[in-house]
Amino acid sequence: MIRTRFAPSPTGFLHVGGLRTALYNYLFAKSHNGRFILRIEDTDQSRKVPGAVENLIETLKWANVTPDEGPEFGGDLGPYIQSQRLEIYRQHIQSLIEKGHAYYCFCSTDRLDALRKQQIAEHRQPRYDNRCRTLSDSDIRKRLANNEPHVVRMKTPETGTIEIHDLIRGNVPFPAEQLDDQVLMKSDGYPTYHLANVVDDHLMQISHVIRGEEWLPSTPKHQLLYKYFGWDSPQFAHLSLLLNPDKSKLSKRQGDVAVEDYRKKGYLPEALINFLALLGWNPGTDQEIFSMEELIHEFSLERVGRSGAIFNVEKLAWMNGHYIRTLSPEKLFQLSSGFLPDRSGWSDSQTISVLTAIQEGLTKFSELPDKTRLFFTEKLNYDIPDIQEYLAKPEAVTILESLVSQMEIVQDFNGDSFVAAIKTVQKTTGIKGKPLWMTIRAALTGETHGPEIHVITNILSQETCACRLQLALDYARRQTSRN
Numbered sequence: 001m002i003r004t005r006f007a008p009s010p011t012g013f014l015h016v017g018g019l020r021t022a023l024y025n026y027l028f029a030k031s032h033n034g035r036f037i038l039r040i041e042d043t044d045q046s047r048k049v050p051g052a053v054e055n056l057i058e059t060l061k062w063a064n065v066t067p068d069e070g071p072e073f074g075g076d077l078g079p080y081i082q083s084q085r086l087e088i089y090r091q092h093i094q095s096l097i098e099k100g101h102a103y104y105c106f107c108s109t110d111r112l113d114a115l116r117k118q119q120i121a122e123h124r125q126p127r128y129d130n131r132c133r134t135l136s137d138s139d140i141r142k143r144l145a146n147n148e149p150h151v152v153r154m155k156t157p158e159t160g161t162i163e164i165h166d167l168i169r170g171n172v173p174f175p176a177e178q179l180d181d182q183v184l185m186k187s188d189g190y191p192t193y194h195l196a197n198v199v200d201d202h203l204m205q206i207s208h209v210i211r212g213e214e215w216l217p218s219t220p221k222h223q224l225l226y227k228y229f230g231w232d233s234p235q236f237a238h239l240s241l242l243l244n245p246d247k248s249k250l251s252k253r254q255g256d257v258a259v260e261d262y263r264k265k266g267y268l269p270e271a272l273i274n275f276l277a278l279l280g281w282n283p284g285t286d287q288e289i290f291s292m293e294e295l296i297h298e299f300s301l302e303r304v305g306r307s308g309a310i311f312n313v314e315k316l317a318w319m320n321g322h323y324i325r326t327l328s329p330e331k332l333f334q335l336s337s338g339f340l341p342d343r344s345g346w347s348d349s350q351t352i353s354v355l356t357a358i359q360e361g362l363t364k365f366s367e368l369p370d371k372t373r374l375f376f377t378e379k380l381n382y383d384i385p386d387i388q389e390y391l392a393k394p395e396a397v398t399i400l401e402s403l404v405s406q407m408e409i410v411q412d413f414n415g416d417s418f419v420a421a422i423k424t425v426q427k428t429t430g431i432k433g434k435p436l437w438m439t440i441r442a443a444l445t446g447e448t449h450g451p452e453i454h455v456i457t458n459i460l461s462q463e464t465c466a467c468r469l470q471l472a473l474d475y476a477r478r479q480t481s482r483n
C-alpha cells in the first residue's frame, strides 16, 4: 500500500511551496490507490503559532488536497500531532540508548557556543566534538540522578559514506565525517524533528517521503536512524525549490508566497493546483490545463524534474482566467461574494449580468471592484488623463450633443437600439471609428477599456445612460471652453 504524508510545522501560513509538496504527495498516493496522511510536526514549541493548524487544514480542504488520515480526518495510526506522541518518542530514544546508538550529552550551551566560535575561528566546520560519547556509565547515572540538564545525541559513524537513493535525484552520497552527532531529544524532553520524523514515518507506515530538497542533507541521518532501529526506510523523493523569476529562492520580497494571499485575491483552487502541479512535473505533452482527476491519472515521480521551477505569476493569472471563464453564471456570482463593491440598487440577477459581461477579461476576483465600477458607480469621474483627453477634443461636444438628442427619441432602449443611435450620430456628424466610439465609451463608462458598448448598454438603464451622456457633455463643454 502506498502511503505518503505531508508533515508541516505549524509555524504560520501555508507556503505555496508547501502546498505543492502536499499536492505531489496527494497525487502520488491517489495515482496508486494509496493514502495521503497529514501529520503536524510541532515539536519545536517555541515556533508554534496559534491557529496555524486550523488554518492549514482549512487551506488544504480549500485546495481539495484532502488528507485521508490526520488530525480532524481520523485514521488508525494516530495521534497525528507530534506533541501528542511524546511518550512514543521517549520509548524509542530509550531503545536507541540501550542499543548503543545514542548517548546522553550534558554539555552546557556555554561550552557548545565556545566550541563553535573556536571552530569558526580555525576555519573548521562547526560541529559537536563528541565529548560525551565516552562518559562512563556511573558518571551518566550520577548526573541523571542529580537532574543535570541533558540532551540525547545519535552516534554517527566517523568514516565511510552514506548513500541515499532518491527517486528524483538518483544516488546521492554523503561522507559520514560530515555528519554531526545530531541531537535527537532536547533538554525539554521534546524530540527533535529528526527523531520524531523517522519514528512517525515508520509507525505511520509511510512508503514514500516526498518533501522539499532542503531536507536532503538531513536524509543520511534519517537513513542511519532507520538502520539503528532495524527498520526498512521509506523511499525518498526530494523536490527542487520554487524560484522567483530572477532564479532566487521564492520569497515574500518578490511577491506573495502564502496560499492565503492567492485565495484572498480571488484565485480559484483549481487554477492554483493546476499551476503548482506543473511547477516541477512535466506531463510530457503540450497540455496545460489539468483537472485534479487528470492530474491523478497522469502524475508520476519519473516526470518530476531536478531543477528549480520558476513561479510565474502571469502564467497563474492566465490559468485562473481560464478557470473563471468556465464558471456558470450562478457559480461566478457565488464566488464573487466578498469581492463585489457596494451594489445597492442592483438585484442579484442584474449583478449576474454584470458579472457575465466582464467574465471574459477577469483574471482574478480581486479585480471585481475595478472591473464592475463602470456599472455600479453612481457618479463617474472624468478627471482621469485618458478620459479627459477624449472629452476635451472639440469633436466630443459634437458627438455627445448628437447622441444626447438621439437618446431622447430612442425607442425600446437596449444594446442594439443604442448602437443604432451611434450609427445615426456617425451619419449626422461625419465622425466615425475610434474617435467616435472611444468618446462614447469614455462618456458612458469613464474608462477606456471594458466590455463592448452594446453589452454595457444592454445592462445599464436608458436613464443612467442618458444621465451619464449629459454629464459627459457638460464636462466636455467645460473643457473646450477652457481651451
Ligand code: GLU
Residues within 6 Å of the ligand: 006, 007, 008, 009, 041, 193, 197, 210, 211, 212, 215
Ligand atoms: N516538518 C518538516 C517541515 O516543516 C517536514 C519535513 C519532512 O517532510 O520531512 O517541512
